[in-house]
Amino acid sequence: MNPVKIITVEKSRELEKAADEGGLSFARMMENAGRATARAVEQLLAPRDRRVVVLVGPGNNGGDGLVAAHYLAQVGARVTCYLWKREAAGDDNLERVQAGGLPVVWAEDDGDHEALRGLLQGADVVVDALLGVGVSLPLRDNLRSLLETVNASLGERRGAAELAHAVPGAGLMAAPLVVAVDCPTGLDSDTGEVDPATLQADVTVTFAHPKVGLLRFPGAGKVGRIVVADIGIPADLAADVDLEMATAETVAAWLPERSPSSHKGTFGRVLVVAGSVNYVGAAALAGSGAKRVGAGLVTMALPGPIQSAVAANLAEATYLLLPHDMGVVNSGAVQVVRERMGDYDALLLGPGLSQEDETVAFVQTFLGLHRRERRGRLGFVERSEPEDEEQPAPPPLVVDADGLNALAQVPDWWRSLPPGTILTPHPGEMARLVGGDATAAEVQADREGMARRMAGEWGAVVVLKGALTVVAAPDGRAMVQPFANPGLATAGTGDVLAGAIAGLRAQGLEAFEAAVAGAYVHGLAGELARDELGEMGMVAGDLPPRLPLALRRIRA
Secondary structure, three states, X not given: OOOEXXXXXXXXXXXXXXXXXXXXXXXXXXXXXXXXXXXXXXXXXXXXXXXXXXXXXXXXXXXXXXXXXXXXXXXXXXXXXXXXXXXXXXXXXXXXXXXXXXXXXXXXXXXXXXXXXXXXXXXXXXXXEOOOOOOOOOOOHHHHHHHHHHHHHHHHHHHHHHHHHHOOOOOOOOOOEEEEEOOOOOEOOOOOOEOOOOOOOOEEEEEOOOEHHHHOOOHHHOOOEEEEEOOOOOHHHHXXXXXXXXXXXHHHHHOOOOOOOOOHHHHOEEXXXXXXXXXXXXXXXXXXXXXXXXXXXXXXXXXXXXXXXXXXHOOOOEEEEEOEEOOXXXXXXXXXXXXXXXXXXXXXXXXXXXXXXXXXXXXXXXXXXXXXXXXXXOEEEOOOOOOOOOOOOOOOEEEEOHHHHHHHOOOOHHHHOOOOOEEEOOHXXXXXXXXXXXXXXHHXXXXXXXXXXXXXXXXXXXXXXOOOOEEEOOOOOEEEOOOOOHHHOOOOHHHHHHHHHHHHHHOOOOHHXXXXXXXXXXXXXXXXXXXXXXXXXXXXXXXXXXXXXXXXXXXX
C-alpha cells in the first residue's frame, strides 16, 4: 500500500493538474471520486431502499456528489438531489441523474427550505457535496442558512434517536449517516478553521490524500472517520511530501517477526526508571505498556517503598531498587542505573518520577546536563557539579513526563541527548521544552509544524501527544496518528504510551518507527476500549490488556 501523504489544498490542485496532463482527465477523476463516495456509503450500510439526500453545490465537489448519486441509485438507494447554485447547462453528470429518473430539487425554488426539511426528516443518509476544499470563510448568508436548516433537522433526528434508546417503547428513529465529500462544507482544508454552520460528518471521504486541515482542530472534530479514496492520481506525484498519516499497513510492515524458537532475550529488555511515592500508578502503567507490546523482559527501576504496590499490578516484571529520599529517587541512583543499563535494549526515563529537587538532580546528572541554580528545601542551592566524563551511553532512550520537566530546566538541554532519543511531551511539556514565552496554545495552533521544527533543532524524535498525535523525526519525516479519542484524555494514558514505545524500541525498531508504531498501537487500543466501554469513564488501565488485541488487528 502506498503511503498516505497529508497535503495542502495547493498541493492537491497541483497533483490533479499533473495527473490531468499525464492522461487522467479531470472528468475521470470526478467519476472516480463519486464512485468512491458511493462505495464508502455501501460499506457502511446496505443502500438498497435507503433514502439518500445528496446536497449538491457548484463546481467539482457538487459534480462528485452527482456521480455518487448515480451510483447509489444503481445499487437500489432512493436518491434525491438537492441543488444549490448549480448551473444545469452543459452538466453531463446532472443530465445523467435526471435521465435516470432521480428527483431533483432546486434550492432557488425552495426559499423557506420546506422541501429540504421534508427530505431530511426521512433520510437515512445525507451526502454533503456542497463546497469542497477551496472554501472561503465565512460562508455566504444563503449557504449558511441552508446549512443551519440541515443542522437543525439533523439535531432533531439525533435527539429523537437518543430518546428512542432511552425510553422503552418510544420506537426507533435512527439519525441519518452524514457523509462529507472531500471535506465538510465550511471547513478550511488548510487551517482547520470552520464556519459555525459547518455540518458534523460521520465520515469524510477525501480523495487521493487527506488535506492537512482535516487533521487540525477545530476542523478535525467535524470530519468523523476519514476514508482516503484512490481516484487514480499516481502516488509518485506526491513523492516530495514528507508529512504522512500513520496506517495499520505501515505499522504492520515494521513490527518484528516472532519466531517459534525465540526466547525472552529475543524480544528485547526494557529498563523503566519511573515512579515515586505519590505516583505509583505511573510506573505500573508504563511497565504494562512495555510488556503488552511484546517486550521480552521489563525491569522496573524505582524507589523501594513503592515496589510492592507496583508488583501487585505488574507481576511479570523484575525490579531494581533505587536510592531514595522519602519515596522519591535521589541523585544516588545515577550510579545504580548506569551500572545496570548496559544489560538493556531500551531505557524509559520519567513516568511518575516527581519534580522533587533530588529527583530532578538525578535526571540531569544521569543525562550529563549542566544544571542551573534551583530552589532546595532550605533556599537556593547551587548545583554545579561538572558533567561526568567518559560515562557510558545509555541504551536507546525514551524520555517522558517528569524526565522532560527536568530537561526543560536546563538551557540547551538537547545538546546532551544521545542520538536516537525519543521525547514524548504533551502540549504543556512541549511548551516548557521550547522555552521562552512558548505556550501550550501556540503548540496546539501548529502541532505538525512545531513538532517538525523542534525535532530538527533538538536532533530527537518528538511524539507530540494529544488528539491526532504527531510523530516527527530530525530528518523531516512526520506522521500524524488518525485517532482523536476523548476517552484517552485521562491520567496515565501517556505512561502506557511511553511504555509501548520503549517496548517496541527494545525489539529492534528504529526510533522513528518505534514512536509511530507505539502511538498507533496505543491509539487503536483506545478505540477498542471506547467501542467496548464508551469514552466516558475509560481509564488508563483499560489500555494495556487491549494492546495485544490492537497488534493482532494490525497484523491481520
